[in-house]
Amino acid sequence: MKPASPFLELEGNPKVPVTFDGDVFELPLGANLAAALLAAGVQVFRHTPVSGAPRAPFCMMGACFDCLVEIDGVVRQACMLEVTQGLCVSRPGTGEATDATE
């Protein structure tokens, strides 16, 4: 179920399914991924490696690295990516790719 979002979206573009940490969200195709996840109600993007504190987008321009997410085993800035069909996103350090024993 879609969580209530503190953010409002002005327009509705065609949406595609995107998985974030196991939950499926319908996000606007081609939208900025960080913005789309915020608008969909995702409040915590990651937890810091130092203290485990929750973090979410802060600068939205690729400078602060607080919106880091993991896609295909690579940790990337959500604010520098666009929503594509079937994108599978997870919080860094929780994705399958970190399991090197397989």
Next chain:
Amino acid sequence: MQQNDLIVIGAGPAGMAAATEATSHGLTVTLLDEQPRAGGQIYRDVDRVADKRGDILGKDFTYGRTLTGGLRASGTTHLTGAMVWSIEDGFRVSFTKDGRAAQITGSHILLATGALERPMPVPGWTLPGVMTAGAGQILLKQSGVLARRAVLVGSGPLLYLIAAQMVRAGTPPMALVETQTRGDMARAMRDIGGAMRGWPYLVKGVRMLATIIRARVPRYVGATDIAIEGRAQAEAVTFNVAGRAKRIACDTVLLHHGVVPNTQAARSLDVPHRWDDGQQCFVPELDTWGGTGVDGLFIAGDGAGIGGAKVAEMAGRIAAIRIAEAVGRLTVQQRDARAAPLLRSRASDNAIRPFLDKAYPAYQPALTPEDATIVCRCEEVTAGDIRRYAGLGCLGPNQTKAFGRPGMGPCQGRYCGLTVTALLAEANAQTPEQTGYYRIRPPLKPVTLGELAMMDTPEPDAAE
């Protein structure tokens, strides 16, 4: 591989104008930018959204289409989504695009990497739901996403701009918590002469304030003791105003107390920087044209010192004209004739800055925060930690890295560098200039081994 006459880094107003001007004089120009479409932060995604939200964002935003249109028609090679991570003398620029690294070479470089929000470390600023005002504006500009229950905190024209835009979008902020005082405005009035030269900016400011006041957005001026409450998410802003404690419950906090030059790339090339007391930040030392002490390396736009979008555009063209002369496409006389009107307009557009800097100064408690406040967001180093390092004899920002890793996380000091300098300077009774700044080395942005392994390298004969 083709040798460029000019490589421009950054597709904001300075970069777009420079590339367009340079190609008009016959130069071979490549423009590298991290974003998928031209515009920079000020005109972010203007081509896609001007028609949708131009009425909310205003004419100064939709004007950006003039620059993106000029760039498209110019013959510039515009590499989008290109993240530059190294610039070497000569010049060789390394970047990542579409998951693979690549390199290009050029005889001249123009850094048009713009500004960053001045870090505003207040208690709770790392909580989800706390963003820069610039981030709030980017959400609105590019994505049409608005915070439903936001409090805007800090000072400066950008705070009013986003508040006015939120009003026009039908989602006004819950309050403006402003840190400047009436005394600041009184001091600024000494520079009112310069402000009058920049009267269009004053008119714009008055209009923005009128929009905010008409919408009955509560304003608290001269706020102190600002903190953000919340456990897993921002829940409220607390502050004092006129001796009274206030608390405003909210979901989103947008922080802003000015922007500062993004000096990462320039510092990686050893461009000398000086401390600018008026703007409370380091700025690169440049000549009239934007030329640095490094031969062939130029800087234009907010990365050269904060002047705003129009100044950036003119500075970009001025640098491009100088570079066109350097490669023999313009005579010195042609260069000077073409640059003269631009130099005049740039000076006139810059005239309002001393007034603005004094009227909306940085929030002092966020320049040297209290001990418990995190200053390095990446490594979670507090102001108290930095003071402790100073007590142990640590003199410079670079040395702090050995004590506790500030500036060594993925943002590479972008959001703690100025704070660490200020804290050390205060603790050691030195000036920011004496204290200095982090040493910035490539890679300027993280690059993966996979991206490196996929690298397209220049052919050996071209690289030598």
